[in-house]
Amino acid sequence: MRLTDHSVLITGGSAGIALALAREPLGRGNRDMVCGRDPERLAAARAALPGLHFFPADISRDEDLRGLVAVAEAEMGGLSVLVNNAGVQRPHNFLADDPETVLLDAHRKIATNLIGLITLTAFALPLLRRWPEAAVLNISSGLALVPKRSAPVYCATKAAVHAFSTALRYQTERDAPNVSVLEAILPIVDTEMTRGRGNRKTSPERVATEIARGMAAGRGEIHVGLVKVLVPLNRAAPSLAARIMRDG
Ligand SMILES: NC(=O)c1ccc[n+]([C@@H]2O[C@H](COP(=O)([O-])OP(=O)(O)OC[C@H]3O[C@@H](n4cnc5c(N)ncnc54)[C@H](OP(=O)(O)O)[C@@H]3O)[C@@H](O)[C@H]2O)c1
Secondary structure (H helix, E strand, C coil): CCCCCCEEEECCCCCHHHHHHHHCCCCCCCEEEEEECCHHHHHHHHHHCCCCEEEECCCCCHHHHHHHHHHHHHHHCCCCEEEECCCCCCCCCCCCCCHHHHHHHHHHHHHHHHHHHHHHHHHHHHHHCCCCCEEEEEEEEHHHCCCCCCCHHHHHHHHHHHHHHHHHHHHHHHHCCCEEEEEEEECCECCHHHCCCCCCCECHHHHHHHHHHHHHCCCCEEECCCHHHHHHHHHHCHHHHHHHHHCC
8 A cells, every 4th residue: 555645543652663653654744643641752752753743542541532533533634544553561470460450450451452442443444434545554463373471461452453453354355445454463572561571672663664564565464573483483383383482
């Protein structure tokens, strides 16, 4: 697909991967609106990228999502690309941690990583369908395919995003072929989310470049960095892939 002349909404774009996307491939030649919760982070991002709209919104709140879509319609002339990026990850040990704490955090993660993504997609689709060429881009993870021990709920939300993206793609391919449903499956990336852990991290800038390349090539699933190795390995030798990813 073409990457310019779009009205783009990026969730969770005040930092990390989405900010890199907004800075380069999706920021250039488009009208961009970016949301996040923390006003200070949003202000810093606005100062760094003055041409973009920054809008405070919490992806886990339906009323904020309705507001985002209304602003896109009123101030950007609609919406042609929705990037569902906002996500949270926190480790949990179901056998050692307090169950109430685990449950509260699980609800928050599911509300942000999964229900918010599904809700915003549902609200945005009527706008996206009006454009000759539109896309929903869901940001997921290699952990959707091969989970790790330390973050069961996070891995479960990403696996659900993977299945949701695939099934929604089947729907739009048949009934709304102007709307592409894309899923970027990422390796470990060097952002706040992974601070102090992991190695061989990919930079957010490289992720943004690879996503843009995949979008331009019209790939439904965009495998970024080491995910290009993980996917065939998981197909050929799933128990080896599980052993490698388990302690990640
Ligand atoms: N980093 C990795 O290794 C990695 C690997 C695979 C996939 N991913 C996925 O990539 C996406 C981005 O991750 P990242 O590494 O860039 O994370 P990050 O650096 O922690 O940034 C996350 C962004 O999401 C925003 N956010 C969090 N909760 C939100 C909410 N409820 N409503 C609105 N905005 C919210 C944060 O801003 P506020 O806190 O101000 O709201 C921030 O701008 C996530 O979906 C993540 O699961 C990351």
